[in-house]
Amino acid sequence: MSALASSIERRNGVSLWRQIADRILQGIASGDFAENAALPPEVVLAERYGVNRHTVRSAIAALVQEGVLRAEQGRGTFVLSRKRLSYPIGQRTRFSTGLQGQTTERHIALLSSSTEPANRRIAEALGIARGSAVIRLETRGEADGHAVSRATTWFDAKRFAGIEAAMAETGSITASLKRFGINDYLRHSTVLSARHADADDLAALDLQPGAIVLVTVAVNVTLDGQPIQFAESRFPAERVELRLSAND
């Protein structure tokens, strides 16, 4: 919200131009800088943030490089439009149906899979013995050719043997679970946090270093409450917001 009077911090490990670039990104997100409109002139921004015009230019150059702004000599610097996807999250969260209307095409790509012993956290979530085999799927959610999520999912290996093949074939968790006789499931106990993206997420989600990811840790259960799936999903905060609807 409020466009507070700058106060950029010095010698804190983040260069001034990077801080100002982040400020501009924030300004775009909060509506201070409208999309498809011109940014204030460099001298004005320099004044506002209390730095030299050269520093503002460095920030703008970085954002042009990242595809957020377009600078035109003699005319000004313009905000390119890029609306964030709104990803619904609730008891009936489904990847594909959740993004209907916002995108024309979406699917889940299986990056890799493996079988491993369940650690304490996963065993408790799935209600199985610690150390028993679980299948781990590394996936990326894609919508209209853009990466919108990166997830790590665990299934009980005994009950869902071969689910990695189903995922690779269908590109859908819901469709894959159907092959194991599960026609409906609910989301239970989602925990939400945020952190800087790690190297793996940076690559998979095509992000710049320092980018933030929203993290959800969730358990999906059958209608009678039996846990079937444990997942940690990462969403690029600059491209996705999570929407909690009251009635799903």
Added chain:
Amino acid sequence: MSALASSIERRNGVSLWRQIADRILQGIASGDFAENAALPPEVVLAERYGVNRHTVRSAIAALVQEGVLRAEQGRGTFVLSRKRLSYPIGQRTRFSTGLQGQTTERHIALLSSSTEPANRRIAEALGIARGSAVIRLETRGEADGHAVSRATTWFDAKRFAGIEAAMAETGSITASLKRFGINDYLRHSTVLSARHADADDLAALDLQPGAIVLVTVAVNVTLDGQPIQFAESRFPAERVELRLSAND
């Protein structure tokens, strides 16, 4: 999860020591570095991240300053334990009751208040005319003496005239609304995102520059669906996680 092989990036606006400090924080969060245990020696970390030992020392110094680590000459560097608050979020979200059991004391401090004309976003959310007066409250949620949230809240100035006095007195939104005849309310349409904390949030939440805040934008409504409150809350991601419970 996966402890991938470093890949610290250079000349991207964020200093190496800051990036490595973030890595270590992530390592603690993901369990790679256990709490109350020793970190690997500086030389090992330097090797792992591909930087000079001095650079690792800068990162550690920052985290010691932030109260995350404790370094002892000749012994090692240790991870201090600090559990995150789990903030429940759902239809019946209440600040105080939500943190019961996790804290012994909590209240909301009113930092400032003002009356202003509603912009489009706020007017739509509250279902009032654009430009009509709204009361804005700037508040900080505190639990056991620690700042856990920073919120900006808007009310229709006509209907809730004087609510800032009630807030200052009671330290509770729920109690203040009672004075206006609202004994119960529900949360409607929460939108969730994350970003770097701005200067204001850094100060109010006692965070270090570069810290991440979870942001919720929510509308509270009466039982019959009438909007009464529009709020943007920021939670320090390093101290708070948001928990979505299925049945509230």
Added chain:
DNA sequence: GGGTATTTGTGCGTATGTATT
């Protein structure tokens, strides 16, 4: 207690990046 290896703490010279004027 002694000796040695390990680990954090300190100093300094140099090169490069950042920010201002």
Added chain:
DNA sequence: TAATACATACGCACAAATACC
């Protein structure tokens, strides 16, 4: 574009505290 000041990062060396045999 140039000059200047400061922050960042590296490399090497050594001191101080601790751990281990």
